[in-house]
Amino acid sequence: MALLSIAPLTSTWCVDKSLVGSSEAKALLRKIPTLEMCRLTKSVTPSISMCLTTTVSDDGVQRRIADHHPNLWDDNFIQSLSTPYGATAYHERAQKLIGEVKVIINSILVEDGELITPPNDLLQRLSIVDSIERLGIDRHFKNEIKSALDYVYSYWSEKGIGCGRDSVVNDLNTTALGLRTLRLHGYPVSSDVLEQFKDQNGQFACSAIQTEGEIKTVLNLFRASLIAFPGEKVMEEAEIFSTIYLKEALLKIPVCSLSREIAYVLEYGWHMNLPRLEARNYIDVFGQDPIYLRSTQKLIELAKLEFNIFQSLQQEELKHVSRWWKDSGFSQMAFARHRHVEYYTLASCIDIYPQHSSFRLGFAKIAHLGTVLDDIYDTFGTMDELELFTAAVKRWHPSAAEGLPEYMKGVYMMFYETVNEMAREAEKSQGRDTLNYARQALEAYIDSYMKEAKWISSGFLPTFEEYLDNGKVSFGYRIATLQPILTLGIPFPHHILQEIDFPSRLNDLAGSILRLKGDIHSYQAERSRGEESSCISCYMKDNPEATEEDAVTYINAMVNRLLKELNWELLKPDNNVPITSKKHAFDILRAFYHLYKDRDGFSVARNEIRNLVMTTVIEHVPL
Numbered sequence: 001m002a003l004l005s006i007a008p009l010t011s012t013w014c015v016d017k018s019l020v021g022s023s024e025a026k027a028l029l030r031k032i033p034t035l036e037m038c039r040l041t042k043s044v045t046p047s048i049s050m051c052l053t054t055t056v057s058d059d060g061v062q063r064r065i066a067d068h069h070p071n072l073w074d075d076n077f078i079q080s081l082s083t084p085y086g087a088t089a090y091h092e093r094a095q096k097l098i099g100e101v102k103v104i105i106n107s108i109l110v111e112d113g114e115l116i117t118p119p120n121d122l123l124q125r126l127s128i129v130d131s132i133e134r135l136g137i138d139r140h141f142k143n144e145i146k147s148a149l150d151y152v153y154s155y156w157s158e159k160g161i162g163c164g165r166d167s168v169v170n171d172l173n174t175t176a177l178g179l180r181t182l183r184l185h186g187y188p189v190s191s192d193v194l195e196q197f198k199d200q201n202g203q204f205a206c207s208a209i210q211t212e213g214e215i216k217t218v219l220n221l222f223r224a225s226l227i228a229f230p231g232e233k234v235m236e237e238a239e240i241f242s243t244i245y246l247k248e249a250l251l252k253i254p255v256c257s258l259s260r261e262i263a264y265v266l267e268y269g270w271h272m273n274l275p276r277l278e279a280r281n282y283i284d285v286f287g288q289d290p291i292y293l294r295s296t297q298k299l300i301e302l303a304k305l306e307f308n309i310f311q312s313l314q315q316e317e318l319k320h321v322s323r324w325w326k327d328s329g330f331s332q333m334a335f336a337r338h339r340h341v342e343y344y345t346l347a348s349c350i351d352i353y354p355q356h357s358s359f360r361l362g363f364a365k366i367a368h369l370g371t372v373l374d375d376i377y378d379t380f381g382t383m384d385e386l387e388l389f390t391a392a393v394k395r396w397h398p399s400a401a402e403g404l405p406e407y408m409k410g411v412y413m414m415f416y417e418t419v420n421e422m423a424r425e426a427e428k429s430q431g432r433d434t435l436n437y438a439r440q441a442l443e444a445y446i447d448s449y450m451k452e453a454k455w456i457s458s459g460f461l462p463t464f465e466e467y468l469d470n471g472k473v474s475f476g477y478r479i480a481t482l483q484p485i486l487t488l489g490i491p492f493p494h495h496i497l498q499e500i501d502f503p504s505r506l507n508d509l510a511g512s513i514l515r516l517k518g519d520i521h522s523y524q525a526e527r528s529r530g531e532e533s534s535c536i537s538c539y540m541k542d543n544p545e546a547t548e549e550d551a552v553t554y555i556n557a558m559v560n561r562l563l564k565e566l567n568w569e570l571l572k573p574d575n576n577v578p579i580t581s582k583k584h585a586f587d588i589l590r591a592f593y594h595l596y597k598d599r600d601g602f603s604v605a606r607n608e609i610r611n612l613v614m615t616t617v618i619e620h621v622p623l
Contacts, residue, residue: 063335064379071331071338072610078322078341083620085305086312094309097302098140104298105132105144109151122152123163123174126181131296135286135303136279136352145185152178153187160193172197173217180224183571186579191232194221204241210249212258218245219262226270229568230561257288271563272594274349275587276616279307283621304621314348314617317357321364328414330368333407336375343367345613346591347484351584358425358487363588365418366483370445370476372411377449378456378526381408386453393446396439419483426486434486441478441502448474455533464538471535472511475518477592478502481510485584492581499577500585506569510589513562516555517593522600 084090108124118124125148132138138145155165160175162168175193182189199205204221207214222242228235246262253259264281268274287300318341325331325340344364351359377386385405392400392412401409401416419442423435448470455462462470482501486492492500501507516535523534539551546554570586571579598608 061382063382065335065375068337068375069604069606070334071341072606073322073341073613075322075326075331079319081315081319081618083308083312083315085308085620086316090305090309094302094305097298097305100298101137101302102141102144104296105141105148109144109147118164119166120163121165122155122161122167122178123171125149125152126174126177129181130177131282131286131299134278134282135299136275136282137299137303137306139353149182149185149187153182153189156182156187156189158190158193159196170196173213173220176217176220176224180220180227183224183227186571186573188573191228191235194224194234194238204238206245210245210252215246215249215253215258215262218242218249219265222246223265223270227567227571228564229571230564232564257285260288261285268594268597271590272597274346274590274594274612274616276307276349276352277612279303280615280621283307301623304623308620308623310348310352310354311617311620313354313357317348317360318344318617321361324365325368329410330372330414333372335380336372338368339371340364340368341613342609343371345609345617346594349612349616350587350591356488358422359484359584362422362425362484362487363480366422367476367480369411369415369418370479373415373446373449374476376408376411377453381453383453383457386450390446390450394443422483422487426483429487429489430492434483438479438483441482444473444502445476445479452533459532461532461541462538464535464542467533467535467538468512468515471515471519472508475511475515477511477514477589478507480592481507481585481588484588488584490581490584496577496581499574500582504569506566506582506585509562509566509569510585513559513566514589514592514596516559516562517596518600520552520555521596525600 105128108128129138129145129148132141132145152161155161156178157170160170160172161178162171163174172194175197179189179191179193197204206218219242221238225235225239225242228239243266246266250259250262250266260281264278264285268278283300283303286296286303321340321344325338330336330338330340344360346367347360347363376389381389385408388404389408389412392404392408393415396416398413398416401412404412419438420435423433423438426434426438451470452474454460478501485500498504499506519535523536526534527537535555536548536551539554540546540548543550566586566589570582594612595609
């Protein structure tokens, strides 16, 4: 059974219905206690949006549940989605535009001794690469991008570069854009080049009047500063300077494409930015700039068309996920958070390759299952039930479901079937059986849940270090990453996988960052549900004089430091593990991190995350 069967790009999309769950799993899930009939016995702290409620379910067991809002996406609505952009005519138009845009790009890149080299040839190359990537169409122009960046790098110096290869004076705008773009593509460039652009007082300088050109320069400086490595003081200084400058600029300049671009970059930065969301925003920014519009009409037309064509695939895949959720019986689980649509959206915002359907669907399913398990272990399940479920996962056989409570049987079977199916998909891609490897990750994940459940049951508060060591596993980053990336078609031999998965530094950093960032936004609601352990409370235990504000400040600083380490782990020169092998694991962190931009987006999905679904999956771009 394939996770999703997709026809060629120019054909009609076709979804395989085989993975909506076995009849056994469906029947078991339908026996889940229906909490609509539960008798409420106690509630606490009504001011907290997700307070603890104690219920007596229809199986007669007193249970704890969190007051999470219900699923936001009715299956009938999802199944009704339609778009004309999957038609062959649109694919053919896109292919024609790709060829035309390549001609335009090559006319910029080709050197001809009989032609005069443009005075801004380096900036021109960097700008076209930057625009192609931000518009979300770079997958069509890999060779052209490499050619452009090789050319720019050949003129790179320890003092940076000017806007052209013959420039006498180096230019901050071109240097900052070059530093960012070259670093992201694995070229060894040092941030020390920025030292050349400080004044005699060692400060980045600006003019009294903020011109449009200067504002764009500082914007590129800010974007470059986000790709900082540990110990790069000049990048920290650049980020502080440019943040203040750009916020002041937003108060002075009128609403325009530049102001919208600045606002977006300040809001999402790099680690919270999702490529497809950026493409949707940049299409508007790019399309409204009259200079861009005159010179690159075909580029913007292609970006719009590609956005809508991929959306036709998104909607078909989302219908599959919604059917899986409904037919499997998850819709009957009133105590759990239902975020299958949101998880699919995140996956499709970080990977827009049509052939990677298994990655997107696998991520959505395993992440949703992880959230259901989180709600079972944190609140709904009793300690005896959790011990039984943990043992069943380690036994890993359909017969292990027989000894479980009725509501757990279906959950276990769907977990079992989904993991096994993803292992079969991974075997097609990797040429080897990875199920046992995945099971080791799952057992560590379930064990971490069990430890937290014991802490909650006993009221035990661990040290900060003990809590984080367990919490970076219980967050679930590893299980949400491991099996999906193995379906990509990218080879992951053991030596490469060990640099991405546990016990790699990349995996450790990602899990730590997400646990810390998540706790900052969720610890108050969790505490109201009787879950005392969080990085906030554990830090305060270790430091009795510290306030909650002190703890949050400390943890935010820790997250910022770890993000720089993560940048290094992704981009460090390493011939054995290319950036392309690590990029999906890194982008999954960005997807989860995005959920914590303003709040706990796992639990409260009615605001920004709902808008993300609408903007990137539901609403097309007007052509």
